[in-house]
Amino acid sequence: MHAVKHQQQLSVVRVVAGRNPLEYSASSPYTVFLFQSVLIMILCHFLHWPLSKLKQPRVIAEVITGIVLGPTVMGRVPGFTANCFPTSSISGLTIVANIGIIFFLFIVGLEVDLRYIRRNARVALTVGFVNMAVPFSLGCGIARGLYNEYQVDSQLTLVLFTTYMVFVAVALCFTAFPVLARILVELNLIGDHVGTIVLSAGIFNDLVGWILLALVVTLANSANSIHTLYILLLALAWFLIMMFPVKRVLCWYLRCHTNDLITGQPSQSLMGLIIAIVFISAFYTDAIGVHPIFGAFMVGVLISRDNGYGIRITEKLEDMVHLVMIPIYFAVAGLNVDLSELNRGTDWAYVVVVVVLAMAGKIFGGFVAAKLNGLVWRESLAVGVLMSCKGIVEIVVLNVGLNAGIISTRVYSIFILMALVTTFCTTPLTLWVYPAQHRHSVSKQLVIPEGKQEQQALMAEKSTCLSLDTLEMFSFPSVHLLLHKTSGVSDLLMLLKDLQESNSFRKATAIYLREFTSRTSHLLEASAAGEPENTNEQDSEDSKAILAIIEAFGSLLKTRLHTMSLLAPMENYMASINNHLAGPASLVVSCITFPSMAQSDAESLEAMAIYNRLIDTCLGHVGILLTSGNYTIKSQRSILLILDHDDRLTGLDLLSLHMMHQLTRKGSINHVYIRSSTGFDDQFMQQFDAYLKRGAEDAKLEIAYFQNIDEIFVKEDMEKNRAVKSFAMRDKLDVLVIRAAQARLE
Numbered sequence: 001m002h003a004v005k006h007q008q009q010l011s012v013v014r015v016v017a018g019r020n021p022l023e024y025s026a027s028s029p030y031t032v033f034l035f036q037s038v039l040i041m042i043l044c045h046f047l048h049w050p051l052s053k054l055k056q057p058r059v060i061a062e063v064i065t066g067i068v069l070g071p072t073v074m075g076r077v078p079g080f081t082a083n084c085f086p087t088s089s090i091s092g093l094t095i096v097a098n099i100g101i102i103f104f105l106f107i108v109g110l111e112v113d114l115r116y117i118r119r120n121a122r123v124a125l126t127v128g129f130v131n132m133a134v135p136f137s138l139g140c141g142i143a144r145g146l147y148n149e150y151q152v153d154s155q156l157t158l159v160l161f162t163t164y165m166v167f168v169a170v171a172l173c174f175t176a177f178p179v180l181a182r183i184l185v186e187l188n189l190i191g192d193h194v195g196t197i198v199l200s201a202g203i204f205n206d207l208v209g210w211i212l213l214a215l216v217v218t219l220a221n222s223a224n225s226i227h228t229l230y231i232l233l234l235a236l237a238w239f240l241i242m243m244f245p246v247k248r249v250l251c252w253y254l255r256c257h258t259n260d261l262i263t264g265q266p267s268q269s270l271m272g273l274i275i276a277i278v279f280i281s282a283f284y285t286d287a288i289g290v291h292p293i294f295g296a297f298m299v300g301v302l303i304s305r306d307n308g309y310g311i312r313i314t315e316k317l318e319d320m321v322h323l324v325m326i327p328i329y330f331a332v333a334g335l336n337v338d339l340s341e342l343n344r345g346t347d348w349a350y351v352v353v354v355v356v357l358a359m360a361g362k363i364f365g366g367f368v369a370a371k372l373n374g375l376v377w378r379e380s381l382a383v384g385v386l387m388s389c390k391g392i393v394e395i396v397v398l399n400v401g402l403n404a405g406i407i408s409t410r411v412y413s414i415f416i417l418m419a420l421v422t423t424f425c426t427t428p429l430t431l432w433v434y435p436a437q438h439r440h441s442v443s444k445q446l447v448i449p450e451g452k453q454e455q456q457a458l459m460a461e462k463s464t465c466l467s468l469d470t471l472e473m474f475s476f477p478s479v480h481l482l483l484h485k486t487s488g489v490s491d492l493l494m495l496l497k498d499l500q501e502s503n504s505f506r507k508a509t510a511i512y513l514r515e516f517t518s519r520t521s522h523l524l525e526a527s528a529a530g531e532p533e534n535t536n537e538q539d540s541e542d543s544k545a546i547l548a549i550i551e552a553f554g555s556l557l558k559t560r561l562h563t564m565s566l567l568a569p570m571e572n573y574m575a576s577i578n579n580h581l582a583g584p585a586s587l588v589v590s591c592i593t594f595p596s597m598a599q600s601d602a603e604s605l606e607a608m609a610i611y612n613r614l615i616d617t618c619l620g621h622v623g624i625l626l627t628s629g630n631y632t633i634k635s636q637r638s639i640l641l642i643l644d645h646d647d648r649l650t651g652l653d654l655l656s657l658h659m660m661h662q663l664t665r666k667g668s669i670n671h672v673y674i675r676s677s678t679g680f681d682d683q684f685m686q687q688f689d690a691y692l693k694r695g696a697e698d699a700k701l702e703i704a705y706f707q708n709i710d711e712i713f714v715k716e717d718m719e720k721n722r723a724v725k726s727f728a729m730r731d732k733l734d735v736l737v738i739r740a741a742q743a744r745l746e
């Protein structure tokens with residue numbers, strides 16, 4: 001008793017008593033656990049930073065972190081494993097890792113939307129089946145060689161070859177749906193025809209893959225065929241219970257006794273109930289001899305998707321799961337990876353063969369199935385490449401096989417390398433076979449029908465003289481209001497009112513920009529984009545409120561004003577916006593306040609980066625409203641027009657001049673910036689001045705020339721910029737900057 005009491009005292013004072021704080025103590029195991037967790041998370045973030053520049057998913061950094069901390073790298077440092085990851089401390093890490101993987105599979109289940117498969121049933125079944133069948137067949141072929149080389153002579157209990165063969169085949173045919181969906185969003189393919197096919201086929205692949213894996217684990221854990229049958233029947237019975245009675249009772253309770261589905265926000269008591277159901281289901285599937293992750297996956301599939309309810313549940317869980325538990329899971333998995341065991345030429349030959357078969361099988365299967373669905377060869381190749389992504393799900397599959405005694409550590413290491421290579425190659429190969437200029441969704445919207453008045457203006461490649469008299473017939477096919485912050489909403493709406501009064505456009509769309517992050521909740525929302533029943537319900541509260549105000553304003557104007565929320569990575573904002581343009585003659589308008597231009601904080605710099613990217617890459621006309629935020633109907637406006645063609649005016653410029661004319665009114669000041677090496681003569685100024693004064697006789701015109709468009713927005717050049725300088729001197733002056741679209745016709 002005295003010794004135990006003395007040990008407890010030492011566990012409290014630790015460093016003061018001269019004791020090593022990393023020494024494991026059963027009375028306070030959390031000390032070593034906290035150190036291990038921090039080490040894992042720091043190394044994971046450190047490795048992810050350079051990989052993120054290559055558009056690689058976080059899972060690669062997490063897997064490499066586990067390998068680095070294992071016997072392959074740091075395990076070779078004397079004393080590292082004994083001090084940092086002693087054998088007695090692994091049990092604590094394993095518990096947290098397994099709880100994390102249970103929650104992760106629950107979140108994966110939330111990502112599986114069966115309605116998406118029903119809407120795209122033909123594509124999901126054909127692409128999903130063929131894309132699994134080809135690598136499955138190749139896996140059955142390579143399994144015999146792996147079995148004879150590594151399984152027969154290993155110290156593991158010998159499993160039946162059929163069980164081993166099915167596991168290897170399943171490992172080759174799996175597609176990591178969570179990582180795949182993130183890649184689609186980051187490459188701006190989520191709304192593309194290819195993205196729709198890959199998402200639907202990926203969901204089908206996930207469902208069938210988990211069922212096959214459950215079958216393999218059942219075969220490995222059962223002593224005879226009758227036990228296997230009982231396990232399968234018990235698993236099927238539990239699935240039916242969860243999908244029908246439990247799901248219906250849960251939905252009934254949510255609709256009749258709570259406001260959760262109405263608000264889209266799960267209450268604390270409901271979160272407790274859902275987590276309890278996850279644990280109960282995981283306990284049951286583990287008890288019957290399958291695996292706890294399958295029970296958690298079932299619960300995720302049955303959760304209601306109404307009003308973004310599944311997204312809100314994910315938001316409450318994902319940070320702890322993805323930032324703490326999953327990296328710990330990979331660290332524990334990495335401790336089982338020892339690449340030094342692959343010390344023979346035969347081992348590395350099998351590494352190459354497994355990688356080639358995994359990628360070739362998925363790419364060929366996806367290519368053939370996509371061609372059968374009428375896709376062109378680039379789109380078909382992109383489908384195959386994207387479906388070859390393995391990611392975190394493959395690691396989970398391999399760990400299940402290793403823990404069940406199906407594969408040896410050498411085979412485990414071989415397949416870990418295969419998962420890393422296939423996941424790493426997915427993004428660059430997709431960009432190579434399916435670059436942006438070949439994407440159907442973009443090129444389709446840039447084609448202007450023959451005979452349109454817009455085409456006559458846009459096809460005027462060069463203009464040696466002004467034809468201002470013909471501009472009255474033109475109007476913008478669409479106006480798009482870009483909303484990034486709430487501060488400029490009222491100013492953009494008043495600008496829209498002015499354009500509407502002059503009949504300058506046919507329809508208008510308000511787009512609220514929201515940045516896509518690595519959060520699974522954003523992934524769920526982005527993958528649901530374009531679904532009519534989900535679009536508005538899954539927007540954030542801020543965007544819903546703002547878009548509701550804009551819709552009300554549009555109804556007061558009696559104009560065709562549509563609203564949408566655009567969730568995309570910041571670097572993909574313009575690609576997503578360009579996809580929604582009706583054509584190059586469309587006008588894209590955004591707003592920024594002058595005080596924010598003068599600030600240097602992160603938020604202001606982020607906004608300026610968006611506007612600079614808008615000016616540089618937008619395929620339509622661009623208008624940026626610089627405002628003090630004190631806009632009223634009687635405010636004086638300065639219109640700043642940028643004609644970005646050296647020593648010439650195109651039909652696109654003329655269309656921008658027409659907008660400038662439509663907005664010209666009493667007391668307005670018109671600034672025209674022209675990129676030119678020689679400048680224009682007085683005749684041009686007189687002709688242009690006469691045209692603008694048709695809208696208001698006392699309108700003022702100033703023309704200046706520039707060589708680099710960045711000069712207009714750089715803070716250091718504000719003193720040289722008369723429009724911005726005059727704007728800074730007056731509180732009620734709004735500057736509208738217009739950049740004509742570039743002539744990019746398909």
